[in-house]
Amino acid sequence: MLQQTLLERxxxxxxxxxxxxxxxxxxxxxxxxFEMIGxxxxxxxxxxxxxxxxxxxxxxxxxxxxxxxxxxxxxxxFAKSLSAMxxxxxxxxxxxxxxxxxxxxxHFRALPGTVDAKxxxxxxxxxxxxxxAYDPMIRQTVVTYMDEDQSVQIANSExxxxxxxxxxTRTSVNxxxxxxxxxxxxxxxxxxxxGFELYKDVNPDExxxxxxxxxxxxxKAKHAPxxxxxxxxxxxxxxxxxxxxxGHGLEAAFIAKGTSVYNGKMGEQIASELVTxxxxxxxxxxxxxxxxxxxxTPTQRTVLIENGILKSYxxxxxxxxxxxxxxxxxxxxxSYKFAATSRMSNTFIATGTSKLETMISETDYGLYASSMxxxxxxxxxxxxxxxxxxxxxxxxxxxxxxxxxxxxxGTGSEILKKIDRVGDNLAYGYGMCxxxxxxxxxxxxxxxxxxSEITVGGRNGGESK
Amino acid sequence: xxxxxxxxxxxxxxDYGFEALEVYSESGSHFxxxxxxxxxxxxxxxSSVGVSVRGIHGGKMGYAFTEILETxxxxxxxxxxxxxxxxxxxxxxxxxxxxPSANTSYPVVEKTASTFFDVEPAEKTQALIELEAEIMAQFxxxxxxxxxxxxxxxxxxxxxxTLGLDLEHESDLAYSVFAPIVRQGEETRxxxxxxxxxxxxxxxxxxxxxxxxxxSVAMLGAASVESGEYRTALRYDAAVSLFEAMVSIFSAExxxxxxxALKGKLGEQIASNCLSxxENPHLKDGPASAPxxxxxxxxxxxxxxxxxxxxxxxxxLRTAAKSGVPPTGNGxxxxxxSSVGIAPTNFYIEPGQVSADGLLNDIGDGLLITAxxxxxxxxxxxxxxxxxSARGFRIEGGRIGAPVTxxxxxxxxxxxxxxxxxxxxxxKFESVGGNSAFGAPTLDVGVLSISGS
Numbered sequence: 070m071l072q073q074t075l076l077e078r079x080x081x082x083x084x085x086x087x088x089x090x091x092x093x094x095x096x097x098x099x100x101x102x103f104e105m106i107g108x109x110x111x112x113x114x115x116x117x118x119x120x121x122x123x124x125x126x127x128x129x130x131x132x133x134x135x136x137x138x139x140x141x142x143x144x145x146x147f148a149k150s151l152s153a154m155x156x157x158x159x160x161x162x163x164x165x166x167x168x169x170x171x172x173x174x175x176h177f178r179a180l181p182g183t184v185d186a187k188x189x190x191x192x193x194x195x196x197x198x199x200x201x202a203y204d205p206m207i208r209q210t211v212v213t214y215m216d217e218d219q220s221v222q223i224a225n226s227e228x229x230x231x232x233x234x235x236x237x238t239r240t241s242v243n244x245x246x247x248x249x250x251x252x253x254x255x256x257x258x259x260x261x262x263x264g265f266e267l268y269k270d271v272n273p274d275e276x277x278x279x280x281x282x283x284x285x286x287x288x289k290a291k292h293a294p295x296x297x298x299x300x301x302x303x304x305x306x307x308x309x310x311x312x313x314x315x316g317h318g319l320e321a322a323f324i325a326k327g328t329s330v331y332n333g334k335m336g337e338q339i340a341s342e343l344v345t346x347x348x349x350x351x352x353x354x355x356x357x358x359x360x361x362x363x364x365x366t367p368t369q370r371t372v373l374i375e376n377g378i379l380k381s382y383x384x385x386x387x388x389x390x391x392x393x394x395x396x397x398x399x400x401x402x403x404s405y406k407f408a409a410t411s412r413m414s415n416t417f418i419a420t421g422t423s424k425l426e427t428m429i430s431e432t433d434y435g436l437y438a439s440s441m442x443x444x445x446x447x448x449x450x451x452x453x454x455x456x457x458x459x460x461x462x463x464x465x466x467x468x469x470x471x472x473x474x475x476x477x478x479g480t481g482s483e484i485l486k487k488i489d490r491v492g493d494n495l496a497y498g499y500g501m502c503x504x505x506x507x508x509x510x511x512x513x514x515x516x517x518x519x520x521s522e523i524t525v526g527g528r529n530g531g532e533s534k
Numbered sequence: 535x536x537x538x539x540x541x542x543x544x545x546x547x548x549d550y551g552f553e554a555l556e557v558y559s560e561s562g563s564h565f566x567x568x569x570x571x572x573x574x575x576x577x578x579x580x581s582s583v584g585v586s587v588r589g590i591h592g593g594k595m596g597y598a599f600t601e602i603l604e605t606x607x608x609x610x611x612x613x614x615x616x617x618x619x620x621x622x623x624x625x626x627x628x629x630x631x632x633x634p635s636a637n638t639s640y641p642v643v644e645k646t647a648s649t650f651f652d653v654e655p656a657e658k659t660q661a662l663i664e665l666e667a668e669i670m671a672q673f674x675x676x677x678x679x680x681x682x683x684x685x686x687x688x689x690x691x692x693x694x695x696t697l698g699l700d701l702e703h704e705s706d707l708a709y710s711v712f713a714p715i716v717r718q719g720e721e722t723r724x725x726x727x728x729x730x731x732x733x734x735x736x737x738x739x740x741x742x743x744x745x746x747x748x749x750s751v752a753m754l755g756a757a758s759v760e761s762g763e764y765r766t767a768l769r770y771d772a773a774v775s776l777f778e779a780m781v782s783i784f785s786a787e788x789x790x791x792x793x794x795a796l797k798g799k800l801g802e803q804i805a806s807n808c809l810s811x812x813e814n815p816h817l818k819d820g821p822a823s824a825p826x827x828x829x830x831x832x833x834x835x836x837x838x839x840x841x842x843x844x845x846x847x848x849x850x851l852r853t854a855a856k857s858g859v860p861p862t863g864n865g866x867x868x869x870x871x872s873s874v875g876i877a878p879t880n881f882y883i884e885p886g887q888v889s890a891d892g893l894l895n896d897i898g899d900g901l902l903i904t905a906x907x908x909x910x911x912x913x914x915x916x917x918x919x920x921x922x923s924a925r926g927f928r929i930e931g932g933r934i935g936a937p938v939t940x941x942x943x944x945x946x947x948x949x950x951x952x953x954x955x956x957x958x959x960x961x962k963f964e965s966v967g968g969n970s971a972f973g974a975p976t977l978d979v980g981v982l983s984i985s986g987s
C-alpha cells in the first residue's frame with residue numbers, strides 16, 4: 070500500500086489540468102487456486118496481483134487508467150498523462166487526505182497464508198472421494214478451491230482515505246454422471262468473505278453429495294417439456310432469477326443513461342405484493358460483502374423493492390452524481406484494472422410465509438426447479454434467460470419424474486408480477502457476477518417462490534398433462 | 535516490473551532445485567473509449583505487465599505468477615511459490631517444457647501493418663461522438679445508443695526457458711461495437727454489431743453502426759412463435775456462439791478426463807459430410823494468428839473435421855506426450871495468471887458454395903436464428919444438450935419474414951452436427967478474445983425443437 074504523502078502527490082498530479090473529482094484505487098491481492106480432478110490435484114496455482122487504478126471525472130465524463138508500475142516518478146508521470154488526456158487547464162489546489170475509519174464487522178481467523186496447503190488439499194480430497202463414492206454412475210469429479218487475500222486502499226480528491234481487507238474463499242464440487250451413454254453434470258458450491266474457518270462447521274456431504282445427486286438424477290432424467298407452465302423455484306441459488314430478471318436493471322449505470330426498463334418506475338408497483346428484495350453488502354462474512362465498496366463508501370443494507378414497490382436503485386458515486394442520488398455503497402470492481410460501477414453484492418428476496426410442500430400441493434401441473442444454473446439479461450429490453458440444473462415435474466400436486474435441459478425465459482417486469490407464492494425458507498447461493506466492471510463475488514438468494522406462468526424451453530415439445 | 539529479475543529467475547533455477555524452468559511474460563497497452571449522448575462515457579488507458587514461472591521440480595510441474603517484480607525478495611517469493619505448488623501437484627501426466635531442436639522453425643504470420651495507434655485518442659473520441667449523432671439523425675427510431683465503443687490494444691509475449699527456448703511475438707488488435715436502442719411505443723429492441731479493423735477507419739465504423747441500427751429496427755414487432763419442430767438455419771453469428779461454447783470437446787485434455795463426447799471418435803464421422811472445421815493459425819490478418827503457442831510450440835494449420843470426419847484433437851505438450859502424438863501447437867494459457875490449457879487460434883467452419891439467400895430459399899419455411907442467449911448456462915458441453923433463449927426471423931417462402939423473440943431452441947449439439955444440410959458462403963469471425971477467434975457461415979441445421987407461446 071502507498072504512503073499518504075505519495076497518494077496526495079498523485080492526486081495533485083492528476084488534478085494538474087483540472088477536473089471535479091479524482092480517485093485512486095490501490096490493490097494488492099494474493100490468490101491460490103487448486104483444481105482436483107478425479108481425486109488428484111491437477112492444478113496448483115498461486116500469484117500476486119498488484120496495481121493502481123486512477124479515475125478522473127470531469128463533468129459527466131470519466132477517464133480511467135491503470136498501471137502496475139510502482140515507482141514514484143512513474144506514478145506521477147502516469148497521473149499527469151491521464152490528466153492531459155482529460156483536457157482543460159485549470160489546476161486545482163492540493164488535497165489533504167484524512168483517514169476514514171469504520172467499525173470492523175467481518176473478522177477473519179484462519180487467514181489463507183497461515184493455513185497449510187495440505188489442510189486445504191485434505192478438505193477438497195475428502196469432498197472429491199465422497200462425491201465419487203455416491204453412485205457407480207459418477208464418471209468424473211472436479212473440485213476447485215480458491216482463496217484470496219485482497220488489500221485495497223482508496224483515496225480521493227474529497228480528502229477520503231480508507232482501506233479494506235477482503236479475505237475470501239470458495240469451494241465448488243462438480244460431478245459428471247453417465248447413464249446409458251447419457252452424460253450429465255451437477256454442481257454445488259460454498260463461499261464466504263472468510264478465512265478457512267468457513268468450512269469448519271460445514272457438513273461436507275451437503276456440498277459433495279448435492280453435486281453428485283444432481284448429476285445422477287439428471288443422467289436418468291428425460292427431457293423437460295416446453296410451453297408456458299407454473300414453475301416453483303426453490304431457495305438458494307434460485308435467487309439468480311431476481312438477480313437477472315430485475316437486479317441488473319436496478320443498477321444506477323443503466324438508470325443514469327435511461328437504458329433500463331426500470332427507468333421512471335421509482336415508487337411504482339413493479340412486482341407482486343409478496344416480493345420484498347434486498348441488497349445487503351453488510352451481511353456478516355457474506356461472499357459479496359465488504360466494509361466499504363471499491364469507492365470507499367461504507368456498504369449498506371438497501372431495500373430495493375418493498376411489497377412489490379420499487380424503493381431504491383443500486384448506486385455508485387459516479388452514476389449517483391448524474392442521478393442526484395448519494396452512493397449506497399454499490400460501487401464495485403473486479404480489480405484495479407476496472408473502474409468501479411454500480412453492482413449487486415448480496416441480493417435476495419426476503420422471506421415469506423408459504424411452505425414449499427403447500428406450494429407443490431397447490432400446483433396441479435408444473436415444474437419444480439430445485440437447483441438453478443446461471444443466466445443473463447439485456448437490461449434495455451428486460452429479456453432474461455436462465456437454465457435449470459435440476460428439475461422435476463409436478464403432477465396432481467405431487468412431485469413426479471425428474472426432467473433435464475429446461476431453460477426459463479421471459480421479461481423481468483412480467484415474471485416479478487407473476488410471483489404468487491413466497492416461501493419461508495430463505496437461503497443463499499454463491500456466484501460470480503460478470504458485468505462492465507469485471508467478475509465479482511455475489512450472493513444470490515431467495516426462499517422458494519412460485520411463478521404462476523413462465524415460458525419453459527425443453528426438448529420434449531408441448532406434452533399433454 | 536524489472537526484466538532483469540525475469541532473466542535472473544532462469545539463472546537461479548538450479549539453485550531452487552528446478553530440473554527445468556520457463557519464464558513467460560506478457561506486456562501491453564490498451565486504449566478504449568465509449569461514448570454516450572455526445573459525451574465520454576468511459577475512457578480507459580492501460581499499461582500492464584505480468585510474469586509467470588513454470589518449473590519442473592521433483593518430477594512435477596509448479597506455477598506461480600506476479601504483477602510485481604521489483605526486488606530480490608519478490609523473485610524469491612515467486613520461485614518458492616512455484617516450487618511449493620510443484621510439490622502439491624499429483625498429476626500422473628509427465629510434465630514437459632518445450633525443448634526446441636535444430637530443425638524447429640516457426641511460421642511467418644502475414645499481417646497488414648496497423649495504423650490505428652497513429653490517431654490521437656481525442657480524435658477517436660470525437661469520431662465516435664459524431665458517429666452517434668449521425669446515426670441518430672439517420673434512424674429516428676433510435677432513442678439512445680447503449681454501446682458505441684472503440685477499443686485497441688497491443689501486446690508482447692516473451693517465453694524463455696532453461697532448455698534453449700527464446701521467443702517473442704507482438705500482436706495488435708482494434709475493434710468497434712455499436713448497439714442502438716430502438717423504441718416504438720412500448721417496444722424496445724437492442725441489437726449490436728462488431729468489426730475488427732487494422733486502421734482507424736471512419737467508414738467502417740459507420741457501416742458497423744448502420745448495420746446495428748438496421749438489425750435493431752428489423753426486430754421491431756418481434757413476437758414468439760407457436761411451439762413445435764421448425765426447419766432452422768443459424769445465421770453466422772448464432773452459429774459462432776454455439777460452436778464456440780462447445781469448443782472444449784476438441785481438447786485432448788477434456789477427452790482424457792472423460793469430459794468430451796468425442797472420446798474414441800478419431801477417424802469417425804461425427805458430422806454431416808458437408809461440414810469441415812479448420813484451425814488456421816497463419817491466416818493473414820487473422821484475429822488470433824500466432825507463430826507459436828504459449829509453450830513455444832510452432833502452430834499448425836489443420837482440418838480438425840474434414841467432410842464430417844474428426845481428424846485430430848487439440849493438444850498441448852502434456853496431452854501430446856501422454857497420447858504419444860506430436861504436439862499440435864494448441865497449448866495456450868488465458869493469461870500469465872492461468873495454467874497452460876488447450877485452445878485453438880483462428881477456428882472456423884469452412885464456408886460452402888451456396889449464398890445465405892440461396893440457403894434460406896432451400897429451406898422454404900422455417901426459422902432463422904440470429905442470436906442465442908445464456909450459452910454459459912443453457913448448454914451442457916458434455917452431453918451437448920442445449921435449451922437456449924433465441925431470437926431471429928421466420929423464413930417464409932424462402933425469404934426472411936417476421937421477427938421472432940421470446941423462444942427457446944432445444945436440441946443436441948452432436949445430433950445437430952450430423953443433421954447439418956448446408957453451409958453458406960458468408961463466413962464471419964464474430965467472437966475474438968484471448969488467444970482464440972471463432973468463425974462460421976450461416977448453417978442449415980435441419981430441424982430444431984422450438985418452444986414459444
